[in-house]
Amino acid sequence: MIYQDTPEFADSLDAQDELKAFRAEFLIPQHEGRDAIYLCGNSLGLQPKSAVKYIASQLTSWKELAVEGWFHGDDPWLQFHHQLKQPLSNLGGAKIEEITVMNSLTVNLHLLLVSFYKPTTKKYKILMEGGAFPSDQYAIESQVNFHGFDPKNAVIELFPREGELTLRTEDIISAIEQNADELALVLFSGVNYYTGQFFDIEAITEAAHEANVYAGFDLAHAAGNVPLELHNWKVDFACWCSYKYMNSGPGGISGIFVHEKHFDNKELKRFAGWWGYRPDKRFLMAPGFDPAKGAEGWQVSTSPILLMAVHKAALDIFQKAGGLGKLRAKSLFLTGYLEYLIKEINRKQGEELFTIITPSDLNARGCQLSIVCKRDGKAIFNYLAQHGVIGDWREPDVIRLSPVPLYNSFKDVYEAAKHLAGAI
Numbered sequence: 001m002i003y004q005d006t007p008e009f010a011d012s013l014d015a016q017d018e019l020k021a022f023r024a025e026f027l028i029p030q031h032e033g034r035d036a037i038y039l040c041g042n043s044l045g046l047q048p049k050s051a052v053k054y055i056a057s058q059l060t061s062w063k064e065l066a067v068e069g070w071f072h073g074d075d076p077w078l079q080f081h082h083q084l085k086q087p088l089s090n091l092g093g094a095k096i097e098e099i100t101v102m103n104s105l106t107v108n109l110h111l112l113l114v115s116f117y118k119p120t121t122k123k124y125k126i127l128m129e130g131g132a133f134p135s136d137q138y139a140i141e142s143q144v145n146f147h148g149f150d151p152k153n154a155v156i157e158l159f160p161r162e163g164e165l166t167l168r169t170e171d172i173i174s175a176i177e178q179n180a181d182e183l184a185l186v187l188f189s190g191v192n193y194y195t196g197q198f199f200d201i202e203a204i205t206e207a208a209h210e211a212n213v214y215a216g217f218d219l220a221h222a223a224g225n226v227p228l229e230l231h232n233w234k235v236d237f238a239c240w241c242s243y244k245y246m247n248s249g250p251g252g253i254s255g256i257f258v259h260e261k262h263f264d265n266k267e268l269k270r271f272a273g274w275w276g277y278r279p280d281k282r283f284l285m286a287p288g289f290d291p292a293k294g295a296e297g298w299q300v301s302t303s304p305i306l307l308m309a310v311h312k313a314a315l316d317i318f319q320k321a322g323g324l325g326k327l328r329a330k331s332l333f334l335t336g337y338l339e340y341l342i343k344e345i346n347r348k349q350g351e352e353l354f355t356i357i358t359p360s361d362l363n364a365r366g367c368q369l370s371i372v373c374k375r376d377g378k379a380i381f382n383y384l385a386q387h388g389v390i391g392d393w394r395e396p397d398v399i400r401l402s403p404v405p406l407y408n409s410f411k412d413v414y415e416a417a418k419h420l421a422g423a424i
């Protein structure tokens with residue numbers, strides 16, 4: 001696409017946008033009497049207008065049915081999570097039984113590590129990307145410690161080559177090969193939170209399997225953002241949160257994926273709870289844990305129905321949009337337009353004031369661009385906020401801006417770039 005740096009061009013792209021009606025499904029924060037330019041879906045996605053109705057409906061069931069709500073009403077709560085699995089399996093490229101929703105992200109990462117990090121004295125190391133989200137680093141370090149190993153030696157963090165900003169897939173693969181004898185697990189994010197790099201999940205998984213180890217992924221920044229084929233890529237396990245690109249509210253419920261090849265593997269340990277018990281026998285309250293088949297067997301606690309209700313509100317919108325296909329196509333143009341406009345600012349200034357560290361390869365990124373400010377980054381970020389452009393700031397010098405195809409317009413992107421230029 002040949003982009004143009006004019007408001008008319010942005011308007012014309014919006015006019016042609018098949019998905020533009022979806023913006024009206026969301027509540028957009030206001031700035032000085034008009035819609036803010038919200039480019040922060042990588043952190044907290046906007047609230048679907050329908051969320052209130054979906055929660056209210058469960059509050060009504062609670063009011064009218066009380067405990068009977070678990071078994072009766074339009075959406076008996078015992079079965080409620082099943083409604084979320086179809087849309088999530090579409091977004092994740094998974095079989096329905098490979099998915100479930102439960103807990104929060106870091107909690108789920110721990111639960112999955114209990115099963116899939118099985119260190120021995122010889123093979124105990126975990127390979128992960130350097131600069132992973134801190135919660136993942138803490139989770140890994142504490143798991144390694146828990147098993148009696150020293151994270152300094154047991155955690156291998158992989159950084160980009162000298163002078164490069166993101167990791168090369170070939171380097172990830174060769175690190176897996178080189179460390180194969182000592183590795184117990186490869187754990188990566190799908191999209192790195194800081195750089196916005198979308199990793200080659202399939203290639204990483206294949207290399208991990210060649211090395212005879214499991215491959216797991218934290219998809220916090222990937223789910224609802226980039227196309228995923230978790231089943232076909234043979235990923236062993238994954239988890240994600242729903243509050244970013246899946247618009248399911250602050251601290252919203254998390255999802256997990258466990259590949260079906262592990263369903264009958266009795267060697268996988270797990271931290272069990274009654275909600276993971278096979279559903280047909282759960283209420284017999286018998287001693288001895290007998291897991292439900294599939295990802296559900298990793299569930300621990302009673303379903304948080306109000307969180308699931310918001311999640312359903314958001315996932316119904318994804319279903320209405322036909323899944324990720326058209327959304328991804330629009331996303332590539334939206335983010336591409338932002339990239340073009342930022343480069344135009346640099347060109348007009350005759351200086352690279354803003355360096356985009358997110359890969360320019362469309363297959364290696366999602367919505368987000370991470371922009372390193374050459375100088376006065378924090379002041380530039382504050383200027384954007386004062387002018388109603390909501391992104392986020394990551395120390396020491398990065399502004400993250402993420403146009404989201406469900407609710408952002410090309411005009412949002414155009415105006416954000418004008419304010420970025422104005423900030424100079």
Ligand SMILES: Cc1ncc(COP(=O)(O)O)c(C=O)c1O
Nearest residue numbers: 104105106133135193218220241
């Ligand atoms: C990659 C990644 N992992 C983990 C987390 C933490 O998730 P939670 O606080 O929901 O456990 C986040 C939050 O933004 C994240 O981006």
